Amino acid sequence: MTGTHSELPVAARVRQLEERVIAAGLATDAELDDVLARLYDGASxxxxxxxxxxxxxxxxxxxxxxxxxxxxxxxxxxxxxxxxxxxxxxxxxxxxxxxxxxxxxxxxxxxxxxxxxxxxxxxxxxxxxxxxxxxxxxxxxxxxxxxxxxxxxxxxxxxxxxxxxxxxxxxxxxxxxxxxxxxxxxxxxxxxxxx
Amino acid sequence: MSLRPGSRVRARAGDPDHHTRVPRYVRGHVGEVVELEGEWPLPDDRARRIDPPRVEAVYAVRFPAAELWGEGTHTITVDLWESYLLEEPS
Missing domain, CATH: 3.90.330.10 (Nitrile hydratase alpha /Thiocyanate hydrolase gamma)
Structure with missing residues (x-):
């Protein structure tokens, strides 16, 4: 996961969810990173x-x-x-x-x-x-x-x-x-x- | 169903077994259509991986606080897919 909150407890939960999504073949790590990058790129x-x-x-x-x-x-x-x-x-x-x-x-x-x-x-x-x-x-x-x-x-x-x-x-x-x-x-x- | 601004509608009261995007607090309540927001895939179908999902009109529907909560003077506008709505006799 791309992000700056890796120390927060929620980060571990998010990562577990991501791993389930990847294991189910619904998306790859790179695709998830790409979605987040597009969502926040220039967002202000x-x-x-x-x-x-x-x-x-x-x-x-x-x-x-x-x-x-x-x-x-x-x-x-x-x-x-x-x-x-x-x-x-x-x-x-x-x-x-x-x-x-x-x-x-x-x-x-x-x-x-x-x-x-x-x-x-x-x-x-x-x-x-x-x-x-x-x-x-x-x-x-x-x-x-x-x-x-x-x-x-x-x-x-x-x-x-x-x-x-x-x-x-x-x-x-x-x-x-x-x-x-x-x-x-x-x-x-x-x-x-x-x- | 042909809805236009000013049409009175009732949000469906049912509680489906599957994902839906009718907020519970408007179910069964009457509001007024403010505007058409275009046509969008129905989240209930997308969540169940029905392919292709139904594509429906989405309406902004305004509810008076007193209708929802029995008190209050504000309004709450909620965006609802057409199949979430029933036409209400005026």
């Missing part, structure tokens, strides 16, 4: 942040992003040469609606645009409580939403991966796009923070 929240900054700076890009996330990613050269491998849906925060992404069944998430997922995103606690008590979960992340802001939770249970477009912070009107992108965090792209 910098990619999602670039898309958000472009949307903030360019109203027509914002509209295209909401209409077709894959095409909007492609405009910035993200996902080439094979495409993202999933359907990308961008959901924009407004004063009326805050968006929060979860995968209750496992940990689905747009890895190429957000980077490897944080451990809390994969935790049973987050996955079960985000759909049940999202306002309380957000408060535990330090995000107290106004009472009038509705929460829309998106459970990525099929082939769509969700990207939250945070609201643009006030006072950034003159800021260049690269500086805007630097404001956007991984948590902001999942919806457990605002920017």
């Amino acid at each position: 929240p910098v990619n999602g942040a670039r898309m958000v900054a472009r949307a903030w700076a360019d109203e027509s890009y914002f509209r295209r992003l909401l209409a077709d996330g894959n095409a909007a990613a492609g405009e910035l050269g993200l996902g080439d040469p094979y495409g993202l491998g999933y359907r990308l849906k961008a959901v924009a925060n407004t004063p009326q609606q805050h968006n929060l992404v979860v995968c209750t069944l496992c940990s689905c998430y747009p890895v190429s645009l957000l980077g490897p997922s944080p451990s809390w995103y994969k935790s049973l606690a987050y996955r079960s409580r985000a759909v049940r008590k999202p306002r309380a979960v957000l408060a535990e992340f330090g995000l107290e939403l106004p009472a009038g802001t509705e929460i829309a939770v998106w459970d990525a249970s099929a082939e769509t991966r969700y990207l939250v477009v945070p609201a643009r912070p006030a006072g950034t009107g003159e800021m260049p796009e690269d500086d805007l992108a630097a404001l956007v965090t991984q948590r902001g792209l999942i919806g457990t923070a605002v920017v």
